[in-house]
Amino acid sequence: MGVYENCEQTYSDKELAPQHTESIVNYDSQPIVNAADRVYKLVESCSSDDVYGNNVQKAVSVLEECLQKYSLDEICIGFNGGKDCTALLHLYHAVVKRKYPGHQGKLKALYIKSKLPFPEVEKFTQISRDKYHLEMLHFEGRIKDSLGQLKANHPSIKAVIMGTRLTDPYSSHLEAFSMTDADWPQFMRVNPVLHWSYGHVWKFLRDLCLPYCSLYDRGYTSLGSMNNTHPNPLLQYVDEHGVLKYRPAYTLSDPTKERDGRN
Numbered sequence: 306m307g308v309y310e311n312c313e314q315t316y317s318d319k320e321l322a323p324q325h326t327e328s329i330v331n332y333d334s335q336p337i338v339n340a341a342d343r344v345y346k347l348v349e350s351c352s353s354d355d356v357y358g359n360n361v362q363k364a365v366s367v368l369e370e371c372l373q374k375y376s377l378d379e380i381c382i383g384f385n386g387g388k389d390c391t392a393l394l395h396l397y398h399a400v401v402k403r404k405y406p407g408h409q410g411k412l413k414a415l416y417i418k419s420k421l422p423f424p425e426v427e428k429f430t431q432i433s434r435d436k437y438h439l440e441m442l443h444f445e446g447r448i449k450d451s452l453g454q455l456k457a458n459h460p461s462i463k464a465v466i467m468g469t470r471l472t473d474p475y476s477s478h479l480e481a482f483s484m485t486d487a488d489w490p491q492f493m494r495v496n497p498v499l500h501w502s503y504g505h506v507w508k509f510l511r512d513l514c515l516p517y518c519s520l521y522d523r524g525y526t527s528l529g530s531m532n533n534t535h536p537n538p539l540l541q542y543v544d545e546h547g548v549l550k551y552r553p554a555y556t557l558s559d560p561t562k563e564r565d566g567r568n
């Protein structure tokens with residue numbers, strides 16, 4: 306489990322790998338370099354009854370379709386450091402690498418900063434920016450207002466790739482390609498991971514040894530702002546010294562309780 310405890314550091318920390326050579330975790334020290342090979346291998350080897358594999362396959366084909374419809378300049382990925390868009394960012398990076406192997410430019414990412422962001426989230430978005438070679442488009446305030454500013458400041462952008470899942474609030478009607486509502490700034494919302502479950506997100510992040518925000522190892526299962534997010538009470542336990550602790554997010558057994566740490 307140690308490999309995942311401080312994932313902001315793990316994949317860049319070359320000293321870690323030797324310590325874990327006897328670990329039962331299949332550790333990839335360079336998951337981002339190997340992204341396209343590993344993602345496409347997963348997709349090509351999955352059987353028709355493998356729900357997880359088929360969801361990854363579907364996400365890849367939505368992203369491929371997005372890259373057929375839009376140029377890289379017309380796309381940005383909504384990235385706020387949460388687990389869903391962390392998995393999605395890796396998929397997007399992999400699909401871009403496969404389609405444009407020589408691409409050296411930066412991928413555009415939209416980050417709308419909340420009023421009270423967790424320092425761990427801020428740090429993780431910066432680490433991701435550097436590792437995935439992102440051009441971060443920063444905004445602050447309400448999502449709707451920020452999308453208006455995005456349109457004004459970056460008029461070439463037509464599509465925003467999002468890590469929304471069908472079980473997220475107000476999202477059950479969404480499709481892989483859904484325009485924003487008529488009273489919102491107009492963008493194509495691209496939703497590759499709509500059908501993924503909570504468990505699928507964690508399987509993807511852990512199987513591929515991807516870095517994720519360290520708060521998830523401290524019992525947070527869904528991240529908002531510091532004023533409305535707590536560790537999930539279902540992951541609470543008291544250790545052998547009587548200290549209150551939280552299990553990591555991936556151990557949550559009931560996915561319907563994912564947002565129990567939000568108010």
Ligand SMILES: NC(=O)C1=CN([C@@H]2O[C@H](COP(=O)(O)OP(=O)(O)OC[C@H]3O[C@@H](n4cnc5c(N)ncnc54)[C@H](O)[C@@H]3O)[C@@H](O)[C@H]2O)C=CC1
Nearest residue numbers: 383384385389390415416417467468469473475485486489
């Ligand atoms: N009515 C409309 O056309 C639109 C509505 N929205 C609303 O915005 C809200 C967003 O929901 P949340 O629960 O916060 O989303 P969430 O936490 O469920 O995240 C869904 C995805 O949205 C993107 N995202 C969320 N917050 C972001 C941020 N601060 N910066 C960059 N990307 C971000 C990420 O890709 C994330 O994976 C929802 O209520 C959604 O319905 C967003 C876009 C268009």
